[in-house]
Each structure stands twice: as C-alpha cells, then as structure tokens.
Amino acid sequence: MPNLAISVNDLSKKYGEALAVSHTNFQVPLGTICGFVGPNGAGKTTTIRMLLGLITPTGGTGQILGEPITSPEKYLPQVGAMIEGPAFYPALSGAENLRVLATLGGFPQERVDQLLKQVGLADRGKSKYKTYSLGMKQRLGIAAALLPDPKILILDEPTNGLDPEGIQEIRQLLRSLADKGTTVFVSSHLLSELELISEYIVMLRKGEVVFAGPIQELFDQQQPYMIVKTENIGDLEKIMAIAQSAGHHAHIRDGAAHIEGPPDWAGTLNKLAFEAGILLTQLSPQLPNLEETFFEMTGEQK
C-alpha cells in the first residue's frame, strides 16, 4: 500500500507553445487535506485534469495511489472528483443525475439518497437540476464526487456559490472525511478557509510549483511582523529608527509601521517607545497567514 496519495514528478503540459504546467513536482501523503492554490491561470485545473486522465501530459510522470496517471482505470474507481464546478444534465433531477453516475461507476443506488441527505439536498433530490441554485448545484457536485466512497477526493473550487453556512458545512464535511482517512486535494481561492483545514499546501505560480509541503513549513519560512500605530503620526519615523537600530526591517504603509520581528519583541518595542516619549495606539504582532504568504510567494497584488 503506497503511503502517498498523489505523487507528481516533472509533470508538464504544453498547449502549442504555451506551457500551462511546467516540470511540476509535489507529493501528497495519504489521509491529509492538501490545499492547492495559485492565481487564475497558474495551472491548477490543468494539473487536476492530468491527474484524472482527462488530458495527456506532454512530459513527466504522476502516480495516484501508486498507479501511473497514464492508467486512470486503475485508480479512478477509488477517486471522487469535481472539476471546474458541477456539470449535470439540466432536464434530469438531482437524484437521477447521481443515479446516472452511480450506474456508470457500478456504485449502489442507495448511496444516492444517503449522499443527497449528507449534502443537504434530501428535500430537493426530485427537482430538476436546472431549477437548482448555484449553491445547490455545488452541493450536488460534491455528492457526485463522494459516490465511490473515495480514498482520494479531488475538488476544484468546491465552495463557489455557497453561503457562509454552506462553506462552513463543506469545511466540516472535508474535515470529517479526512478524519476517516480520505485524502482531500482541494483547490480554492478562499485561502482563509484552506488555512483552517489544510495540513499540506501546493502553491502554483505560472505553471510552476513555488511551494509544496506541510503548511507549517510554509509559515516557518515567513517572517512574522508587527503593526504599530502612534498617537502622533510623525512619531512613526522614530519607531522605524528604534526598530532598525535593533536590527529589524521596517517600513511605513497605510499610516502604520510594519516591523519584521518575532512576536515576543513587541514588549521590548513598547518599552523603548515609552522611554522615547512615544504613545502607541496599536501594537499588533502578526503571524503569517496563507493569504499574505500567497501574495508574497506568487507576486500577486492584494
């Protein structure tokens, strides 16, 4: 039994001269939740399509559950996926749409009702798909992905169109699946949500992996900082000088001094400011978060 759910080595995809995914390498251990992030056009969906055998890589290799991605029939029965949002037959009901896929995959038809209940669509299962709201369509897409009771769940933007309550429900659902041993590989633009549930992160930028590994390792690479505001805005320059004389990088942005340094230096700074006769109105140590890190590592504008 492999201990890696997904392993990608030098994977590339070229469309004509354009390189959509370039020599990508990453690994996702079994039983973890892995966030897959990157700006639009970074190559996330192309990578997911290659993992699911929908498109052929132009270079490199990949394995899912130890099987090569060139033989998707060997691992797809154990994989659930929702790619690029939900896609179903508008004239069929939600339940009938799931039955089509259950029949195709050879899954028990009883799973359909169970899953409709699990994603909160039990009372709308008989309604035609075309009458569903975006959030309901998304829930049906997640139900379809769960049909095989998958060992790996690959979701592309699963929270699109969901209200805050729905987002929270999906987060809890993914957490409970991971607790039962399901590997979840999820791409999302809701970085704060991913930060709450992910243990691993794969970050793409222009088709290349800029980070792949445990999320804590990512944060450890980032410098913590603190935001300082003073009663008199002119004192910010003095605060900068204090910080720099102590060997900390600092700059002024949006009416506040941003000083790189560990959170436990905040007390020292407060003392030094007091001794210099500066009244601080805000002193907030900031730990790196996924969003800040994402913008820094991908070079995207906030």
Place this chain on the structure above:
Amino acid sequence: MIRSIARIFFAEWRKLRRPTLLLGTLGAVAFFSVLVSSLLFLMIDSPNGNGDRGIRITREMLSLPSGATQAFSSIGNLLGIIALCVFAAQTAQEYSLGTLRNLLVRQPGRIRLLVGKLASMKVFAIFMTLVSAVISIGVSYALAGGKDVNTTLWFNADGRLEIAKTLLNVFISILGFGIIGMVLGILLRSPISSISLGVLWLLIVENIVGAVKSSTLQWLPGNQLGTIAVGGTETISYTHALSLSGLYVGIALIIATVLFTRRDVAN
C-alpha cells in the same frame, strides 16, 4: 469489460428514457408515420401522385405482400433525420454541458464509453423503428379498406417476410443516420452545430446536388441510407447502397473513435 459496457448502456438509457426526450421523439415518429401513411392512401387517386417526389403507387402495388410496409419504408428518411438529431444531441451535449468529464472520471475506458453509449442509442433506434412500424402498418390497414386496396397478401407468409425485411432495412438506415449524428456530435461538440450541419446536408445539400447532377445520387451518403430503407431503387441497388453506406459510416466511426479517445477533455 462486458459488465462495464452494460453499466454504460444503462447509464445512457437513464438519459434517453427521460419523458421530454422519449415522448417528444415518439411524438415526432408517430406524427410522420401517420402523415406519410395517410397521404399514401388518401391521395391514391391523385394525378400528382401519392408517393415521394410525385411517384404514383397504385392499388395493385399496394395489394402486393409489400403493401403493408410501403408507407413505413418511405418514412425511413424522416426517421433517420430524427435519429440523427437524437444521437447528435446525446453525444454533443456531453461536451456542451461539461458532463463528459464526469463520465470519464467514472468510466475512463473511452472506447468502452463510446460502445456503451452507441448500444443504448441503438436500442432507442429499435424502439423508434417498432413504434413507427406499428403505427404506419396500422394506419395503412385502417385506410386500405376505404380505398379498395386488397390486404389479403399483407399478412401471409410472404407479407410477414416483407414486414421483417423492411423492419431490418429501416433499422439499418436509421442506425446509419444515427451514427452520422453521433460522429458529428463528437466532431463539432455542440448539439446545435451538429444537428444543423447534419440536417442541412441531408435535406438541402444532397437534394440540390442531386437535382443538379443526378449521377451524384449514387454517391451521396444520405441518399444511400434512404435507399437501404426502401430496399433499393431502380437507379441504386440495395447492395450498392448498403456497401457504400457501410464504408461511409465505418470511416466516420474510425475518425470519431480516434478523436474521442485521443482528444483532451479540456472543457
């Protein structure tokens, strides 16, 4: 292998049996069957003819063992166009709705998927053929008495053989049209484009080309399939139509299969 094709077959059948498609298609089949069969008998004495393109089909011809299926065989082209639309829509919608990626995740064997879908649509075509045959022969029988057409030979051994032969020929013809629709669906990936192109070609282009140069009718694919339905004509033999249609459909299927199995599913 057979089990997975059976699963694909039944999954496709769930889509084909939806009331709007099934009843809509059968409604169209019933309408054309009643219309063509009725006109054949009601206009039997018309100087403008009662058959396709002004051809006169006399009482004597209708009294032969083939009389019961005379109308049914001439509906073949219309049934074929209906089949083309259904097959094309069922195939192309997987691209336009984006559902092909769901199907391929659940069934990555692309050739198997194509075979299972085609098998399911074949059954749908058989169903269409049988419904049309029952309605057409029923209407013909009901109208024959009023128009002094002798039906004694219709249901004897020769008559039953004629019914079986026509059923088979119409089914082969419908299937050919349907496969062309399926191939267009795979090539164009849009229900509207594939149906428009198919219908435009069969109803307009072939008729214009055939009217301008009648010798081309021997080579035009729609005309060959129509010829199969009627069991051959004076100008095109059944064997010629069958072999040429088989060649056209076979080439189209090979192209479509190669495209379907090798093309990236990127939408």
